[in-house]
Amino acid sequence: MSVQPETFKxxxxxxxxxxxxxxxxxxSLDQAIGDGDHGTNMKRGFEAVxxxxxxxxxxxxNEAFKAIGKTLVMTVGGASGPLYGSFFLAAGEALSQDxxxxxxxxxxxxxxxxxxxxxxxxxxxxxxxxxxxxxVLETLKAGAGQPDLIARVRITAAEAVERTVPMQAxxxxxxxxxxxSVGHVxxxxxxxxxxxxxxxxxxxARQ
Amino acid sequence: MSVQPETFKxxxxxxxxxxxxxxxxxxSLDQAIGDGDHGTNMKRGFEAVxxxxxxxxxxxxNEAFKAIGKTLVMTVGGASGPLYGSFFLAAGEALSQDxxxxxxxxxxxxxxxxxxxxxxxxxxxxxxxxxxxxxVLETLKAGAGQPDLIARVRITAAEAVERTVPMQAxxxxxxxxxxxSVGHVxxxxxxxxxxxxxxxxxxxARQ
Amino acid sequence: MTDTVGIVIVSHSRDIAKGxxxxxxxxxxSEVKVAFCGGNPDGxxxxxxxxxxxxxNDAWSSKGVAVLVDLxxxxxxxxxxxxxxxxxxxxxxxxxxxxxxxxAVMAATEAAGGSSLAQVRAVAEELSAD
Amino acid sequence: MTDTVGIVIVSHSRDIAKGxxxxxxxxxxSEVKVAFCGGNPDGxxxxxxxxxxxxxNDAWSSKGVAVLVDLxxxxxxxxxxxxxxxxxxxxxxxxxxxxxxxxAVMAATEAAGGSSLAQVRAVAEELSAD
Ligand SMILES: Nc1ncnc2c1ncn2[C@@H]1O[C@H](COP(=O)(O)OP(=O)(O)O)[C@@H](O)[C@H]1O
Ligand SMILES: Nc1ncnc2c1ncn2[C@@H]1O[C@H](COP(=O)(O)OP(=O)(O)O)[C@@H](O)[C@H]1O
Ligand SMILES: [Mg+2]
Ligand SMILES: [Mg+2]
Ligand SMILES: [Mg+2]
Ligand SMILES: [Mg+2]
Numbered sequence: 211m212s213v214q215p216e217t218f219k220x221x222x223x224x225x226x227x228x229x230x231x232x233x234x235x236x237x238s239l240d241q242a243i244g245d246g247d248h249g250t251n252m253k254r255g256f257e258a259v260x261x262x263x264x265x266x267x268x269x270x271x272n273e274a275f276k277a278i279g280k281t282l283v284m285t286v287g288g289a290s291g292p293l294y295g296s297f298f299l300a301a302g303e304a305l306s307q308d309x310x311x312x313x314x315x316x317x318x319x320x321x322x323x324x325x326x327x328x329x330x331x332x333x334x335x336x337x338x339x340x341x342x343x344x345x346v347l348e349t350l351k352a353g354a355g356q357p358d359l360i361a362r363v364r365i366t367a368a369e370a371v372e373r374t375v376p377m378q379a380x381x382x383x384x385x386x387x388x389x390x391s392v393g394h395v396x397x398x399x400x401x402x403x404x405x406x407x408x409x410x411x412x413x414x415a416r417q
Numbered sequence: 418m419s420v421q422p423e424t425f426k427x428x429x430x431x432x433x434x435x436x437x438x439x440x441x442x443x444x445s446l447d448q449a450i451g452d453g454d455h456g457t458n459m460k461r462g463f464e465a466v467x468x469x470x471x472x473x474x475x476x477x478x479n480e481a482f483k484a485i486g487k488t489l490v491m492t493v494g495g496a497s498g499p500l501y502g503s504f505f506l507a508a509g510e511a512l513s514q515d516x517x518x519x520x521x522x523x524x525x526x527x528x529x530x531x532x533x534x535x536x537x538x539x540x541x542x543x544x545x546x547x548x549x550x551x552x553v554l555e556t557l558k559a560g561a562g563q564p565d566l567i568a569r570v571r572i573t574a575a576e577a578v579e580r581t582v583p584m585q586a587x588x589x590x591x592x593x594x595x596x597x598s599v600g601h602v603x604x605x606x607x608x609x610x611x612x613x614x615x616x617x618x619x620x621x622a623r624q
Numbered sequence: 625m626t627d628t629v630g631i632v633i634v635s636h637s638r639d640i641a642k643g644x645x646x647x648x649x650x651x652x653x654s655e656v657k658v659a660f661c662g663g664n665p666d667g668x669x670x671x672x673x674x675x676x677x678x679x680x681n682d683a684w685s686s687k688g689v690a691v692l693v694d695l696x697x698x699x700x701x702x703x704x705x706x707x708x709x710x711x712x713x714x715x716x717x718x719x720x721x722x723x724x725x726x727x728a729v730m731a732a733t734e735a736a737g738g739s740s741l742a743q744v745r746a747v748a749e750e751l752s753a754d
Numbered sequence: 755m756t757d758t759v760g761i762v763i764v765s766h767s768r769d770i771a772k773g774x775x776x777x778x779x780x781x782x783x784s785e786v787k788v789a790f791c792g793g794n795p796d797g798x799x800x801x802x803x804x805x806x807x808x809x810x811n812d813a814w815s816s817k818g819v820a821v822l823v824d825l826x827x828x829x830x831x832x833x834x835x836x837x838x839x840x841x842x843x844x845x846x847x848x849x850x851x852x853x854x855x856x857x858a859v860m861a862a863t864e865a866a867g868g869s870s871l872a873q874v875r876a877v878a879e880e881l882s883a884d
Binding site for chain 3: 452454457458461490491492493494495496497498499500502503536537589590
């Protein structure tokens with residue numbers, strides 16, 4: 211089993227479009243505990259991805275992932291650019307080694323998560339995108355091969371976003387607010403969830 | 418004995434003109450161990466003083482000194498502005514209390530020196546204007562009433578400027594250069610000397 | 625608005641002062657009064673006591689004003705400016721020993737939370753080595 | 755010229771980056787190569803990896819390049835930019851943990867004296883609390 215180029219392309223398109231559609235929400239979350247640019251940053255990055263959709267999707271999966279990563283790195287303009295960029299670059303690198311999709315999904319995703327953590331010098335619990343990415347990785351590991359994996363990922367991501375609300379930020383701009391960062395959703399956690407939900411929805415539609 | 422308004426005015430005019438004439442030299446000294454603006458700073462300040470020469474000189478001596486100080490503070494634009502400004506403000510304040518010129522010259526000058534030291538959180542030996550002002554104060558104290566006082570002040574100031582050459586700066590921008598500040602005259606030491614020499618020359622011409 | 629500490633940014637460069645104010649406003653919007661100045665009285669690199677006095681009065685708040693400065697002359701001129709304020713205001717202004725850009729963003733973010741002048745200053749000064 | 759460490763200034767604000775470069779040049783003239791960038795790829799507040807890469811290459815010196823940044827995203831994007839340089843250059847670039855304005859002036863002044871990249875970095879980082 212392998213991922214068909216057409217499937218990949220439609221999932222990537224859906225994910226990009228969902229993030230772009232969520233830009234106002236992401237920006238308003240970032241206004242509360244940051245500098246209010248996460249939506250415009252992600253929109254800029256994923257519009258650039260959409261602009262290269264055909265070229266990206268035409269490549270082997272490993273190269274496609276790296277191209278997404280590089281595009282985000284070069285266009286996002288905020289901390290989230292190198293963070294998401296490193297996720298995709300590392301996932302592409304894993305696929306360049308001995309990993310394959312969908313079989314090694316948890317490993318490939320895990321490479322991406324590790325790269326975010328290394329780039330951000332951060333880990334789960336600091337009120338960042340990692341607070342969605344890490345629990346989703348756990349779900350992928352635990353649920354590999356299970357028929358309800360997509361639904362589980364969906365729920366994990368949604369719940370993980372909510373669990374950032376009571377957290378106090380210790381990384382990124384929200385950390386400047388100290389205790390006042392408590393009580394708000396982390397913007398990057400939310401954008402991770404948007405991306406994951408778009409992929410889940412795309413996969414469900416194909417089942 | 419007291420200082421005549423005409424004498425004061427001509428000394429102030431001479432001092433201002435001398436500093437203005439020395440601007441290129443002061444700037445080039447500051448280029449070597451600072452940001453190269455000491456000449457233009459002092460020129461701006463003393464041109465403003467010259468512009469108010471009549472009004473300043475028409476006031477009682479204490480108010481005249483304060484007016485010089487305030488003018489320098491408001492116009493110089495570098496660290497030397499509040500430093501020289503504080504000198505004249507404090508000297509004027511001493512004259513507002515029980516001090517008189519020329520009898521209490523050392524005390525009045527001393528008030529000025531103390532104000533520079535307080536404003537700059539600095540003392541002699543740090544390669545600043547204080548390395549001229551402090552030795553001159555000592556000469557004024559030791560030589561009060563002596564007939565060759567003017568000549569001694571002249572020599573003290575000139576030698577004090579030279580003694581800044583081997584010093585390493587620990588205050589002001591020159592301190593950024595660390596050991597490389599050694600081997601250069603301090604610009605503020607030189608401008609203090611220019612001012613003092615102009616006053617000395619003016620007084621000698623009247624003797 | 626007047627129940628948050630005001631922020632004043634004093635740089636040798638008007639560009640730096642303006643850019644720092646932009647970054648501050650991006651973080652705190654209009655929750656905090658921010659004023660800035662830069663340049664000597666002729667507009668070259670340097671600082672100007674009258675412009676600093678104006679900026680402090682523009683950012684005035686009953687909770688006080690925290691002034692962020694870059695290098696030596698900006699600090700000396702800012703301290704001089706504070707002393708030239710009307711007596712009732714002097715004790716409510718602090719010149720922070722903090723980096724100008726990072727300090728201003730942190731100070732303003734802290735001020736937006738309603739913190740006292742001492743707290744705002746402490747947050748900014750935590751960034752500095754001495 | 756190429757025997758002094760180069761200085762790159764990366765701010766969220768182009769105004770801050772430009773003003774900082776002005777202050778640096780006032781201190782060191784043309785003894786040190788200085789390049790700067792600021793703003794996201796659309797020109798708003800933020801940083802841009804391609805602009806950072808260009809700035810590093812513009813300030814290139816065989817002694818290396820010290821990069822001064824303001825807040826989080828500028829640091830993350832600068833570290834990313836360094837990794838995207840050609841391999842031979844990567845190890846000769848450091849992103850300093852130092853305040854942008856004060857750090858750039860101090861780093862450039864140190865660089866002008868012919869100091870090594872490690873020394874330039876150390877002087878800038880002395881200013882920082884962590
Ligand atoms: N060190 C970090 N590690 C992981 N995620 C981070 C880190 N710093 C920031 N983030 C994530 O990035 C999001 C902010 O992204 P964005 O607003 O685009 O960048 P910026 O903070 O530069 O304005 C945060 O909500 C957080 O999820
Ligand atoms: N803390 C200080 N105490 C005493 N004098 C100082 C101090 N800092 C600077 N100076 C004097 O000021 C001079 C520099 O003045 P100027 O170039 O006009 O100001 P800036 O350093 O702000 O550019 C120095 O040469 C030194 O004599
Ligand atoms: Mg943001
Ligand atoms: Mg941002
Ligand atoms: Mg100077
Ligand atoms: Mg200056």
